[in-house]
Amino acid sequence: MQVYLVGGAVRDELLGLPAHERDWVVVGSTPEELQRGGYRAVGREFPVFLHPDTGEEYALARLERKTGPGYRGFETRFSPEVTLEQDLQRRDLTINAMARSPDGRLIDPYGGRHDLEQRLLRHVSPAFVEDPVRVLRVARFAARLCALGFRLAPETRELMRFMVSSGEINALVPERVWREMQRALGEADPAVFLDILEDCGALAILLPELNWDEAARKALQRAAAPALATTEVPAAARVSAAARVSAAHSAIDGSVRFAALLAGTALERITALCERLRVPNDYRELALLTARLQPRIAHAGTLDAAATLELLEAADAFRRPDRFQLLLRAALARSDLDDAARTARAAALAAALAAAAAVALPHDQLTQLNGPAIAATYRSARLERLEALQSELRKS
Ligand code: ATP
Ligand code: MG
Numbered sequence: 412m413q414v415y416l417v418g419g420a421v422r423d424e425l426l427g428l429p430a431h432e433r434d435w436v437v438v439g440s441t442p443e444e445l446q447r448g449g450y451r452a453v454g455r456e457f458p459v460f461l462h463p464d465t466g467e468e469y470a471l472a473r474l475e476r477k478t479g480p481g482y483r484g485f486e487t488r489f490s491p492e493v494t495l496e497q498d499l500q501r502r503d504l505t506i507n508a509m510a511r512s513p514d515g516r517l518i519d520p521y522g523g524r525h526d527l528e529q530r531l532l533r534h535v536s537p538a539f540v541e542d543p544v545r546v547l548r549v550a551r552f553a554a555r556l557c558a559l560g561f562r563l564a565p566e567t568r569e570l571m572r573f574m575v576s577s578g579e580i581n582a583l584v585p586e587r588v589w590r591e592m593q594r595a596l597g598e599a600d601p602a603v604f605l606d607i608l609e610d611c612g613a614l615a616i617l618l619p620e621l622n623w624d625e626a627a628r629k630a631l632q633r634a635a636a637p638a639l640a641t642t643e644v645p646a647a648a649r650v651s652a653a654a655r656v657s658a659a660h661s662a663i664d665g666s667v668r669f670a671a672l673l674a675g676t677a678l679e680r681i682t683a684l685c686e687r688l689r690v691p692n693d694y695r696e697l698a699l700l701t702a703r704l705q706p707r708i709a710h711a712g713t714l715d716a717a718a719t720l721e722l723l724e725a726a727d728a729f730r731r732p733d734r735f736q737l738l739l740r741a742a743l744a745r746s747d748l749d750d751a752a753r754t755a756r757a758a759a760l761a762a763a764l765a766a767a768a769a770v771a772l773p774h775d776q777l778t779q780l781n782g783p784a785i786a787a788t789y790r791s792a793r794l795e796r797l798e799a800l801q802s803e804l805r806k807s
Contacts (some may be wrong), residue, residue, distance in 0.1 A: 412440035414469070415495060415510040415518065425527055426559065428657045435469045436498050436510065460488050471623045472498035477541040484582075485542070496520045500531075500536055503545045504552065504567075508535045522605045528563075532556070533564035543583045546589035547617075548573050550607040554598035558652040563607065563632040571611040580613050588617050589688040596668045597660035599652075602631045606737050620684035621677045626745070634744035635673035663737065665693045668699040669740035673783065678702055697734065700726060709746035710741060711756045716797035720790070728764050735764060766800045767793040 420433040427761055437445065442458050449463035458471040474497055475487040475652065495518060502508040505523040512518060521535045532549055539545055549571065553563060564573075574580055595604035608614040614623060621627070637655065664779075666683055673681050681702055685695040706724050707714065726736040739760060743753040770792045777785060
C-alpha cells in the first residue's frame with residue numbers, strides 16, 4: 412500500500428502557512444489490512460481510519476457517484492484499484508486536490524499549484540455541482556484566503572450560480588449551514604463569505620433573515636479587525652496577511668462577530684434565524700443582547716448616571732462581566748465611531764461597571780432588609796457611585 416499526504420496540509424505548506432492537521436490517503440489497501448495494522452475505523456459512510464499512534468486521519472482512496480439530491484445522495488466506491496488521481500478528482504478545489512508522496516514529490520494532476528500561484532479558487536471537475544456543501548466551503552476558503560490575494564475563478568462562480576438556480580442548494584440541512592457559517596466567522600475576512608454567497612444567490616435562500624447591507628458588512632469587518640480583537644491576536648499578527656490568515660480565532664471571537672453582524676437586525680428575525688439553524692445559546696444570547704442595547708452603548712458618552720446604571724442592569728453586567736466585554740465589542744463594532752472613540756466608550760463603560768460593582772453594603776445593614784429592599788439599597792448606592800464618577804470625570 413502507498414500513503415500520501417493530501418488536502419489542506421499540502422496546500423498550506425505551499426502557501427507558507429503553519430499546518431494544523433494532516434489528512435492522508437491510502438492507495439492499494441483494504442479496510443482489513445488497515446485494521447490488522449492497528450488503525451481504528453471511524454468513517455460511517457466512507458472508509459476512514461485513525462492512525463494507532465498519531466490519531467491522524469487515513470482514508471482509503473475512493474470514488475464518488477451522485478445518486479440523489481444533497482450531500483447524502485452519494486455512493487462511494489473503494490477498492491485497492493482506485494488510484495490517487497481518481498481520489499483527488501472527487502475533491503472540491505484544485506488547491507485542495509494535491510498530494511505529497513513519502514519521498515516528497517508533489518502529485519498535482521489538476522493544476523493546483525498553478526492555481527495557487529495565480530491565487531485562484533477553481534473547481535476540480537464538473538462533478539463539483541453534485542455537493543451543495545461546496546458552495547459554503549468555497550465561500551469559506553475565500554474568506555480565509557482573500558487576504559493573500561485569492562479570488563474565485565469565473566467558471567467556478569458560474570457553477571455556484573447554477574447550483575443555486577437549479578435548486579441543488581436547497582438540499583443543505585440547517586446544521587451544515589451553521590457549521591460552515593460558524594467556521595467562516597472565524598476566518599480572516601468573514602464578510603467575504605457572505606459576499607460570495609450573495610453573489611451566487613445562495614444568501615437569500617440560506618440566510619433569509621439576515622439583513623446583509625453596508626452597515627452589517629462594516630460591523631462584521633470591524634469586529635474581525637485585529638485592532639478590536641487585541642486580546643486574541645498577537646501584535647505581530649497585525650502586520651502580516653499570512654499571520655492574519657492563520658490566526659486561529661476562538662469561539663468567543665466568533666460569537667462577537669455573529670452579534671456584530673446581526674446588531675441591526677430585528678429581534679424576531681434574529682430569533683428565527685437562530686432557531687432555524689440551531690445556533691448555540693451563547694451566540695444567540697449575545698446577538699439578541701447586542702441588537703437590543705447597541706444604540707445605547709454607542710451613545711454611552713451622553714448617558715447620565717441613571718441611564719448608565721439602567722444599561723448595566725439591562726446587560727446583566729454585574730453577574731456577567733465577561734460577557735459584558737463581548738457585548739461592548741460587538742455593539743461598538745456596529746457604531747460609526749472611529750477606533751479611538753470606540754476604545755474610549757468601552758473604557759468608560761468598563762470603568763462605570765467597575766465602580767458600581769465595587770459597592771458593598773455593610774453586613775448589619777443587609778441583615779435588617781428583605782430582598783427587594785436590598786436591591787433598592789444597592790441600586791441607590793451604585794447610582795451615587797456613578798454620579799460621583801461622572802462629576803470626577805467632568806472636573807478632570
Ligand atoms: P482546513 O484547513 O479547513 O482543514 P482542508 O482543505 O484540510 O482545510 P477539510 O475539511 O479538512 O479541508 O477536508 C480535507 C480535504 O477533503 C479537502 O482539502 C478537500 O480536498 C476534501 N474535501 C472535504 N470536503 C469536501 C467536499 N464537500 N467536496 C469535495 N472535497 C472535499
Ligand atoms: Mg483539513
